[in-house]
Amino acid sequence: MALHRLSFRLRATVCHVRTLHTSGWGQQQEAVAVESEPEPFSVFRTQETDPACQSEKHLGQFYTLPSAHFRPLFPHGLPYRYQQQVKTFNEACFMVRPPALEVISYLKKADYSKPALRYLFYGVKGSGKTMSLCHAVHFCYTQGWVVLHIPDAHLWVKNCKELLPSSYNSARFDQPLQATTWLRNFRTTNEHLLSQGISRVKSSSDVVGALMKDLRLQSSQPGADFRLVVAVDGVNALWGRSTIKKENKSAVDLEELTLIHNLKKLMKNDWTGGAIITTLSQTGSLYTPKSAYLPQELLGETGFDSMDPFIPVSVPNYSEKEFESAYLYYLDRKWLQHPQSRTEDGKKELSFLSSKNPSMLDRICGFL
Amino acid sequence: MAASLSGLLKPWTPRVFLVRWSRYNPYYLEPEVRKEAYSQPESELSAEEKEQRELKMIRPIKAAASGVTSSVFSDPVLSKFINMMMEHGNKVLAREIMTQTLENIKKKQVEKYHKAPEGQKEEIECNPYTIFHQALKNCQPVVGLESIRKGGKIYQVPIPLSDKRRSFLAMKWLITECRDNKHRRTHMYEKLSQEVMSAFVHEGNVIRKKNELHKMAESNRAYAHYRWW
Numbered sequence: 170m171a172l173h174r175l176s177f178r179l180r181a182t183v184c185h186v187r188t189l190h191t192s193g194w195g196q197q198q199e200a201v202a203v204e205s206e207p208e209p210f211s212v213f214r215t216q217e218t219d220p221a222c223q224s225e226k227h228l229g230q231f232y233t234l235p236s237a238h239f240r241p242l243f244p245h246g247l248p249y250r251y252q253q254q255v256k257t258f259n260e261a262c263f264m265v266r267p268p269a270l271e272v273i274s275y276l277k278k279a280d281y282s283k284p285a286l287r288y289l290f291y292g293v294k295g296s297g298k299t300m301s302l303c304h305a306v307h308f309c310y311t312q313g314w315v316v317l318h319i320p321d322a323h324l325w326v327k328n329c330k331e332l333l334p335s336s337y338n339s340a341r342f343d344q345p346l347q348a349t350t351w352l353r354n355f356r357t358t359n360e361h362l363l364s365q366g367i368s369r370v371k372s373s374s375d376v377v378g379a380l381m382k383d384l385r386l387q388s389s390q391p392g393a394d395f396r397l398v399v400a401v402d403g404v405n406a407l408w409g410r411s412t413i414k415k416e417n418k419s420a421v422d423l424e425e426l427t428l429i430h431n432l433k434k435l436m437k438n439d440w441t442g443g444a445i446i447t448t449l450s451q452t453g454s455l456y457t458p459k460s461a462y463l464p465q466e467l468l469g470e471t472g473f474d475s476m477d478p479f480i481p482v483s484v485p486n487y488s489e490k491e492f493e494s495a496y497l498y499y500l501d502r503k504w505l506q507h508p509q510s511r512t513e514d515g516k517k518e519l520s521f522l523s524s525k526n527p528s529m530l531d532r533i534c535g536f537l
Numbered sequence: 538m539a540a541s542l543s544g545l546l547k548p549w550t551p552r553v554f555l556v557r558w559s560r561y562n563p564y565y566l567e568p569e570v571r572k573e574a575y576s577q578p579e580s581e582l583s584a585e586e587k588e589q590r591e592l593k594m595i596r597p598i599k600a601a602a603s604g605v606t607s608s609v610f611s612d613p614v615l616s617k618f619i620n621m622m623m624e625h626g627n628k629v630l631a632r633e634i635m636t637q638t639l640e641n642i643k644k645k646q647v648e649k650y651h652k653a654p655e656g657q658k659e660e661i662e663c664n665p666y667t668i669f670h671q672a673l674k675n676c677q678p679v680v681g682l683e684s685i686r687k688g689g690k691i692y693q694v695p696i697p698l699s700d701k702r703r704s705f706l707a708m709k710w711l712i713t714e715c716r717d718n719k720h721r722r723t724h725m726y727e728k729l730s731q732e733v734m735s736a737f738v739h740e741g742n743v744i745r746k747k748n749e750l751h752k753m754a755e756s757n758r759a760y761a762h763y764r765w766w
Contacts, residue, residue: 257644259651503647506664509609536636
C-alpha cells in the first residue's frame with residue numbers, strides 16, 4: 170500500500186517535472202519540437218524503462234526504474250550512497266552504460282542449453298561495477314528469471330558474530346545471521362516465483378545450501394521454463410582469506426564455511442539454463458593492496474583458475490558524454506546548488522576534481 | 538639604529554627559516570590567488586594596477602597559505618568556520634565535518650522539495666550555502682557587553698561590536714553549542730545541521746543566547762555613557 174502512494178507521488182512529480190521543463194528549458198524544447206515525438210524531459214533522460222529495449226542510442230542517458238520493481242528487486246545489493254540518493258530524489262535512475270549493455274546483449278543471445286557463462290565486471294574503485302551488475306539484474310528480473318543476488322560476498326567472510334558448527338557436516342561452520350538476512354531478501358525478490366517458508370534460524374545456512382542446489386538442478390533440466398541468474402558482488406572474497414577466528418583463536422579456512430562452500434559450487438559452470446554475473450571489489454576485500462583492481466590481482470591464482478573461462482567486462486570512468494549527462498541529471502534534480510557549479514568554470518573544475526570517476530563526482534556534488 | 542633598520546629593508550631571507558609562526562619580512566608581497574586577476578588583458582588595467590604588476594615582478598612573494606585555493610567554490614566565511622572548528626591542526630577532519638553538514642542540510646531540503654506539492658516548491662530553500670550564511674547572520678549580535686570598572690564597581694556596559702567580532706561570536710556560539718549541549722552520541726555534522734536549520738528560521742539555542750545578550754544590553758542601557766571610546 171505504501172508502494173501505491175509512492176507511485177502516485179512519483180506520477181505527480183513526473184507530471185510536475187514535465188511542466189517545469191516546458192517552462193524553463195525553452196531553448197531545448199525548440200530544438201526538440203522538430204522531431205515527431207518531442208521528449209518532455211531533457212537530453213539526458215530516456216523514456217525506455219525496459220532494459221531489454223535499450224540500445225546504443227540510449228547510451229549515457231538515465232532511465233527511471235519503475236517503483237513497482239524497485240522494492241522487490243533491490244532489498245539489498247545497491248551501494249549505500251545510491252540508496253540515500255534514491256530516498257532524496259524520490260526516484261531510482263540508472264545510467265545506461267556500455268559494460269551493462271554489453272552483458273545484457275550477451276544474455277539475450279546466449280544459448281541456455283550450454284553450461285552457464287560467467288561474466289566479471291572489473292574496474293577501479295568507484296567506477297560503477299555494482300551499478301552495472303544491478304542494471305543486468307534488473308534486465309533478468311524483467312525477463313522473469315529467478316534472481317540469486319548476493320550483495321557482498323565480503324560480508325560473509327568477516328565480522329562474523331555467531332559461528333556454529335554445522336549440523337550437516339561436522340567439519341564446517343555455519344553463519345546463521347548472515348544466512349537468515351540473505352534468505353529474507355531472497356524471498357522478497359522472488360516471491361512471485363517461489364513459495365517457500367524460512368522459519369528456523371539455526372539451520373538457515375543449510376537451507377541456503379539446499380536452496381542453491383535445488384535451483385541449480387531445476388534450471389539444468391531441459392524442460393525447465395525458468396532461468397537462474399547468480400549475481401555475486403565482490404566475488405574475489407570466495408578465494409581470498411577470512412578474518413573469522415575460531416574459539417581457539419586459529420583462523421577459519423574458507424572451505425570450512427558452509428555458505429562459501431555452497432557458493433563456490435554454484436560458481437562452477439557445470440549447470441545449464443542460466444548465467445553467472447559477478448563483480449570484483451577491492452573495497453571490502455581482506456589482505457589485498459588498495460591499488461589492485463585487475464582480475465588476476467584480486468582473484469589470485471586459485472580464484473582465477475576456478476573462474477576460468479570467464480568473460481571480463483571492463484567498467485571505465487565516465488566518458489565526456491556520460492559526465493555531461495550525470496551533471497545535467499544532478500542539475501535537474503536540484504542537487505547542484507552552488508551558484509558557481511552551474512558555470513562552465515565550475516563544470517570544468519568538477520570534471521578535474523573527480524577525474525570523471527562516478528563515485529568521486531557523487532561525493533563532490535554532495536556538498537556543492 | 539636608523540641605519541640598521543633601513544639596511545634590513547632589502548630582499549633577504551634568514552638562514553634558518555621557521556615554518557610555523559614564521560613572520561615574513563615586510564618586503565614580501567601578498568600572493569594573488571584569484572584566477573580572474575590573471576586573465577585581465579593589459580589594456581584594462583589602470584596605472585596603479587600596472588605599477589603593482591611591475592612591483593610584483595621584482596619583489597619576492599610570500600608563500601600562499603594552504604587553506605587558500607583559487608577554486609571557484611572557495612568561500613572565506615566557510616574557511617574561517619572550518620578553522621574555528623579545527624582541533625589539534627586536523628583540518629582534514631574539520632573540512633570533512635563541514636562538507637557532511639552541508640550535504641546533510643541539502644539532502645533534507647531537497648527531499649522536502651521533491652515531496653512538496655507544486656505551489657510550495659519555490660518557498661523551500663535548497664542551497665546549503667545560503668542557509669548557512671543566513672543562519673550565521675541571524676546569530677550575529679548587534680551590541681555586546683563589556684566589563685568597565687568605575688568607582689570600584691564593575692558594570693556591564695553595552696558597546697558596539699565590529700563586523701569581525703560579530704561574525705566571530707556567531708560562529709563561536711554555534712560551535713560551542715553543538716559541542717556541549719547536544720546528545721553525545723550524535724555526530725557533529727548532524728548536530729551542526731540541526732542547529733543551522735533552526736537558526737535559519739530564528740529558532741534554537743544560539744538565537745536564544747543572542748536574544749538574551751540583547752536583553753541584557755537593553756537593560757543596562759543606562760550605563761552606556763561609561764564607555765569612553
